[in-house]
Amino acid sequence: MHSTEIRYFLAVANTGSLSAASKQLFVAVSAISRQIQQLETRIGATLFERHARGMVLNDAGQILENHVRKSMMDMEFAIAEIQGLKAVRRTVIRMACTDGPAYDLLPQMFARFRAINPGVMFYLNVGTAQLVSETIRSGDCDLALQFSLTPERGVDVLASYPASVLLAMRHDHPLAHQQVQLGDLHAYPLAFNEPTSTIRQLFDLSCRMNGIFLEPALSCNRFSTLYDFMLCTPGALVACSHFSVMFKARRDRLVLKSINIEQLSQRTLQLQTQAGRHRSAALSQFIDFSCELLNREGAAFERDFGL
Template identity: 30%
Template sequence: MNLNTYRYFNEVAETRSIRRAADRLHVAPSAISRQIAILEQSLGTLLLERTNTGIQLTSAGLVLERFTRHMFRDMERVQESIRNLKGLRLGEVKIWVIEGLILDFLPRTIADFNEQFPAIKFSVYSESSDRIAEALSRDEADIGIVYNPRGRPGIEIVAQYSEPVMCMVNPTHDFAGRESLSLAEICSQQIALPITSFGLRQLFDQAITRQKLNPDVLVSTNNLELTKAMAITGKTIAIAPAMAARKELSDGRLRAIPIQEGEFVDATSAVCVHRDRQLSYAANEFLKRLVKTFQAATKASTRLT
């Protein structure tokens, strides 16, 4: 069985489509179908099932998909290590990050890193904390930055940055002049929140459950920009760390009011990796830079209010 056979299967497993896999690999769909048939015959079991909604993996296919995904990621790391031995600083860093940080210090950190390592490229994905943890577990990400981290099997926290979660309001809102707000007061207003897979929403839901509060959630979204935009209209309020609304606070479109409850004061963002996987040279070097950035932010403790 040659390596291409497993590569063809891995692409089909990732795209759930023989035609899309063929387009990625620049081969004919019939070539992929033929190789997968040979693989199924060799293993003595079906790997794929064709349904009305596309291709699904069988139980055996799921086992093989985990193997091929890790195998090709390890091959990428080996190839990069060999290039580094030749003095070529090449590679790619795959970062999955919560939305609140993707527009703040991450671009600056990447730009600074590029000055020293101009040949290293980046793939950056904005996702919820739950999805980022899943990506680390599935070896889809080298580095993850999550919000409100909690114990997750196999995930190691290498740096943390604490910044209070604030209530974001339009400058004309009744709350705009307040020095602080209780959670009960926040729940008395219409609010825009991220969906439940976001660490920020999980923090909020845990707090309202303990206090037996019923918030009036007008908008629930997977886009934090929309929650801020809703607050800017004055129709709703929102919650976010000041870091995630730095621009809107600077130009006066929002005001940030501290929330009195302790869990909002001690909210944390964290840089995470998978405990049992060795990072590539590029990813490891960038991780060091990212950890220093988090440490500097913690020392500075700069907050816009």
């Protein structure tokens, strides 16, 4: 296939219309349309669904786009290796994660890794579990860290860690020195993630199965907000994994309690990459570093907090 055809194809796929691609490429609409038609003739299949307001990739177009982008990325890696840039020098690692790991775990992980490799830079995209899964499958990031309930399609799981749902509270909380049951939570302000999050799904399922109704005092899609609410509100509790407060829990003298319900232990924290993805030297080193840190700090946390 000719590079011009592919370039015009990607421009239309990115912009969603011939006119927008024309403005981006400074090429006449007719020329772009002609190249797209030639490409479709060469492949023997239409690549776009054509609508009055634009063009959207169909299934064949999405397959081609995925292969083209992977080929382009492989070419970038080849050029980098040829130029001697494979070593851990000035390299950008692109990550995606859900909100929990972004609050406490990843900032510490980035800082500690950069203390050893100051030339490595990070780009972090924080989103919903669905967005993170789409980002890693499409190859738009190098690595993902997210809480997961089910296996992911098109993803290699590099490491997986149990991430039970816990309750975090201040050290002076009335429940800090006793076993906690779901029914005990009625009397206290609860700070929970939004209903679509994995942690909320497990908590709501546990409540339904035990015939208990709990209404959060605060529901939010930002864990930092939930955490600060817990610190500032007498008697408040926040549902989380220990990975979400792995370093701040000691600083803020928190107590973490488990609830002996099977549903609340079904999550794992997974380190993921796109299936079959090439790994640069910097990425491979960061993966090894991350796994070692999660194993070491996770074990220390469970020991120190009696989990």
